[in-house]
Amino acid sequence: MFDEIIKMFSYDFLIRAVIGGSLIALCAALLGVSLVLKRYSMIGDGLSHVGFGALAIAAAVNAAAPLEFAIPIVVIAAFFLLRISENSKIKGDSAIAIISTASLAIGITVATMTKGMNADINSYLFGSIIAMSQKDIIICIVLSVIVIAMYIFFYHKIFAVTFDESFAKATGTKANIYNMIIAFLTALTITVGMKIMGSLLISSLIIFPAITSMRICKRFKTVVICSGIIAVLCSISGLIISYLYNTPTGASIVLTNVCLLLVFSITGTISDKINAKKFSK
Numbered sequence: 001m002f003d004e005i006i007k008m009f010s011y012d013f014l015i016r017a018v019i020g021g022s023l024i025a026l027c028a029a030l031l032g033v034s035l036v037l038k039r040y041s042m043i044g045d046g047l048s049h050v051g052f053g054a055l056a057i058a059a060a061v062n063a064a065a066p067l068e069f070a071i072p073i074v075v076i077a078a079f080f081l082l083r084i085s086e087n088s089k090i091k092g093d094s095a096i097a098i099i100s101t102a103s104l105a106i107g108i109t110v111a112t113m114t115k116g117m118n119a120d121i122n123s124y125l126f127g128s129i130i131a132m133s134q135k136d137i138i139i140c141i142v143l144s145v146i147v148i149a150m151y152i153f154f155y156h157k158i159f160a161v162t163f164d165e166s167f168a169k170a171t172g173t174k175a176n177i178y179n180m181i182i183a184f185l186t187a188l189t190i191t192v193g194m195k196i197m198g199s200l201l202i203s204s205l206i207i208f209p210a211i212t213s214m215r216i217c218k219r220f221k222t223v224v225i226c227s228g229i230i231a232v233l234c235s236i237s238g239l240i241i242s243y244l245y246n247t248p249t250g251a252s253i254v255l256t257n258v259c260l261l262l263v264f265s266i267t268g269t270i271s272d273k274i275n276a277k278k279f280s281k
Contacts, residue, residue, distance in 0.1 A: 028205035029231035044203030046096035052199035053107035078183040127198030127250035208257035215268035
């Protein structure tokens with residue numbers, strides 16, 4: 001098996017998949033901590049469906065750069081989702097469900113009415129290990145640099161907005177701006193990540209690492225760091241499993257995350273019981 005893993009890295013497309021998948025997973029994990037704590041984690045699912053609709057339209061009109069076509073649409077949808085949730089009677093999950101299902105319906109309709117799109121649609125829905133091009137890797141590197149730099153630079157503001165938005169506003173923090181930054185970065189990550197994970201599974205990169213790290217870690221900073229490490233490890237492990245056993249890439253990464261969540265949950269439960277006994281004494 002070890003020889004097979006070594007052989008795996010002799011293929012350029014697999015090296016691109018590992019690099020791109022790891023960078024996307026890292027970006028999604030960093031943003032996912034704030035989104036999960038704000039109970040807005042399903043925004044990833046909604047935006048991925050918007051991305052699917054946009055990519056389907058781009059493929060139907062034979063756009064030269066479908067990814068560049070989809071990114072601004074997904075970014076606009078992210079801002080629109082926030083605006084609806086903040087200033088409308090339609091809140092949170094309802095707003096996401098409306099935009100998500102409408103976008104998915106548009107994408108499926110366009111795909112059905114356009115001939116010769118089955119391969120592209122399967123790639124957009126379920127992801128593909130060979131979908132990452134050299135250009136996509138460059139986009140992933142730029143994206144990861146932007147996300148990490150902005151996360152570090154605005155760390156304290158993001159922390160304040162995540163835990164108590166009302167208090168942050170009262171202290172003069174422009175919470176709406178930082179919410180927009182998180183939404184913008186999430187939209188970029190989701191759109192780029194659809195190439196390898198697919199629109200049906202990309203939101204798992206936002207949810208699983210954050211929830212898994214919270215089983216053991218109790219401080220925001222340690223949760224963020226642990227979440228990033230988990231995301232990268234699961235991404236690489238899932239890609240290796242996909243290569244060795246010929247399983248779908250996105251599904252393999254998600255199942256790896258599920259297994260790690262179970263391990264962390266059991267470990268966290270045992271740790272809590274031990275601490276409770278020490279405290280009772």
